[in-house]
Amino acid sequence: MKQLIFLLSFSILFQSCYSYKSIGYNNSNIEKNQKIKIVKLDETRIKGQFVSKNENETLIGLNKNGQLLTIPNTEIESVKIREYSVLKTVGLITGSVIVTIITVKIILIMLLFLSL
Numbered sequence: 362m363k364q365l366i367f368l369l370s371f372s373i374l375f376q377s378c379y380s381y382k383s384i385g386y387n388n389s390n391i392e393k394n395q396k397i398k399i400v401k402l403d404e405t406r407i408k409g410q411f412v413s414k415n416e417n418e419t420l421i422g423l424n425k426n427g428q429l430l431t432i433p434n435t436e437i438e439s440v441k442i443r444e445y446s447v448l449k450t451v452g453l454i455t456g457s458v459i460v461t462i463i464t465v466k467i468i469l470i471m472l473l474f475l476s477l
Contacts, residue, residue, distance in 0.1 A: 378445060378446060378449055378450045378453070379443050379444065379445055379446060379449075380443075380444060380446040380449060381398050381441035381442065381443055381444070382441060382442055382444050383439055383440070383441050384440055384441065384442055386434075386437060386439070386440040391411045391414070391440070391442060392411070393411060393412065393413070394410050394411065394412075395410065395411050395442055395443070396408070396409070396410055396411075396442070396443035397409065397410070397411050397421065397440055397441065397442050397443065398440070398441040398443070399419070399421065399432060399437055399439075399440055399441075400437075400438045400439045400440075400441070401432070401436050401437060401438060402436055402437070402438050403436075404438075407421065407423075407430065407432070408423075409421035409422050409423045409430065410422045412429060414434070416434070417433065417434060418431050418432060418433050418434055419431070419432045419434060419437065420432075
């Protein structure tokens with residue numbers, strides 16, 4: 362039971378420690394290999410690692426298959442960069458601890474009533 366609670370807490374804890382922040386694409390200096398999300402004008406979303414950009418197109422590496430994808434800059438609606446979120450991390454840790462405490466108390470109460 363402890364292993365299950367630990368596994369669930371661990372998976373929830375590291376699930377959303379990152380968030381995507383919108384940036385002004387034309388004015389920004391995105392670092393190479395930084396994880397980004399591109400929203401195209403047709404509302405499709407593409408996640409990958411930034412490789413390079415020039416005045417006509419953007420090149421990103423796709424995480425799933427390792428291929429490179431070239432996207433014309435005229436098709437890009439917005440670009441978001443992945444950042445570590447301290448608030449989400451603290452919130453998840455606090456939430457995980459509270460859920461674990463409540464679960465343990467419920468189990469102890471159930472065991473107490475079953476022993477009577």
